Amino acid sequence: MIQVSTAAWGNRDNAPRTPGFEVSMQLVCPAGNLPALQAAIDAGADAVYAGFRDQTNARAFPGLNFSDAELRDGIAYAHQRGKQVYLALNTYPDSTRLRQWYGAVDKAAEFGCDAIIAAEMAVLDYATRMHPALKRHLSVQGSATTAPALRYAYERFGISRAVLPRVLSIQQVERLCEGSPVPLEVFAFGSLCIMVEGRCQLSSYVTGASPNRHGVCSPASFVRWEEHDDGRRSVRLNQVLIDKFEPAEPAGYPTVCKGRFDVGGEIFHALEEPTSLNTLELLPRLAQAGVAALKIEGRQRGVAYVGSVTRTWRAALDRYRDAPASWSLQPGWQQSLSKHAEGHQTTLGPYHRSWH
Structure with missing residues (x-):
């Protein structure tokens, strides 16, 4: 058992949260590159999360993420403005590659990252032993959905926050x-995941490359777009037909999980529709529950997405902070967010299911 700090909880002696205990929720926004990091900070993010340009993070797309020099610059930019940078180290290395993840933890501490976001117990253990002052957040990839799971990660690795699965x-x-x-962090806006994060097998079934180990749900090397004479498009993943699109139909x-499949002669989104999570209407309830941070998904998205979504959530959070009793959902906020949603559709996802 290790000794852990309760500084994140003030003087509450690490007691469980009391219903109705409100906090000033932190807004945590995606940074897929340095311009996106700067856009998020300028638009009002309290913190951003970023990854190195390798498979240590779960958005290992070509052309995305940070070099060492870029991450140093991003951290300096954020810290000069009183904001934080979290490093995503949220994939699962096999035993032969652990040293690469350990090296990323070392860099996070050396560069001055405010926390790492990790799921693999070996990575959390290494950070705990070698860099105890570096804060550790349990990633959504850790799939902690129960109080005992959270308690284990806290007692064993001294985590200071956990991100809940969607x-x-x-x-x-x-x-x-x-x-x-x-303290707990929840996803507030962005792409949904139908799986308990960290346990998805769909992409690895089709491509042989696990999203949990290699950092990409659909590796670009396996994606093939086909243009047809009638203007329609189709897309294949490792030669498996995933979807077909009409000429004017948007395609993400x-x-x-978001493909259309033939099930009993009917073709439809059998697993999940391409829609985005949007919990803005639940903001007061999440605040009253004691949620510590709201996370925006989208490190693979562009600067325009990051800036616009961050500004909208910043406005909503600031209005709630200033006048919680009179807070109401503004149509302009929803209209702005819908423009950046997958398929221009939003959903509350599992948040609104009647059984629980």
Whole structure:
């Protein structure tokens, strides 16, 4: 058992959260590159999360992420403005590659990252032993959905925050806030994941490259777009037909879970529709539950997405902070967010399911 700090909880002696205990929620935004990091900070993010240009993070797309020099510059930019940078080290290395993840932890400490976001216990253990002052956040990839799971990570690795998977109802989030030994972060906007994060097998089934180990749901080397004479397009992943699109139909980056499939003679989105999570209407309830941070998904998205979504959530959070009793959902906020949603559609996802 290690000794852990309760500084993140002030003087509450690490007691479980009390229903109705409100905090000033932190806004955590994506940074797929240095311009996106700067856009997020300028638009009002309290913190950004970023990754190195390798498979240590779960958005290992070509042309994305940070070199060592770029991350140093990004950290300096954020710290000069009183903001934070978290390093995503949220994939699962096999035993032959652990040294690369350990090296990334060393760099996070050396460069001055404010925290790492990790799921693999060996990575968390290394950070705990070698860099105890470096804060450790349990990644959504850790799939911690129960209070005992959160307690284990807190007691064993001294985590100071945990990111909850996007499979929980609002009632489940509220109960976890009551019993969690650490502050909790939830996804507020962006792409959904139908799996309990960290356990997806779909992409590895089709391509042989696990998203949990290699950092990409659909590796670009396996993606093939085909243009047809009638203007339609189709997309294949490792020669498996994932979807077909009409000429004017928007098409996002192809993943197996959001493809259309023939099921009993009917072709439809059998697993998940290409829509974005949007919890803006739940903001007061999440605040009252004691959620510590709201996370925006989208490190693979561009600067325009990052800036616009961050500004919208900043406005909503600031209005709630200043006048929680009179806070109301503004149509302009929703209109702005819908422009950046997958398929221009948004959903509350599992948050609104009636069973829990």
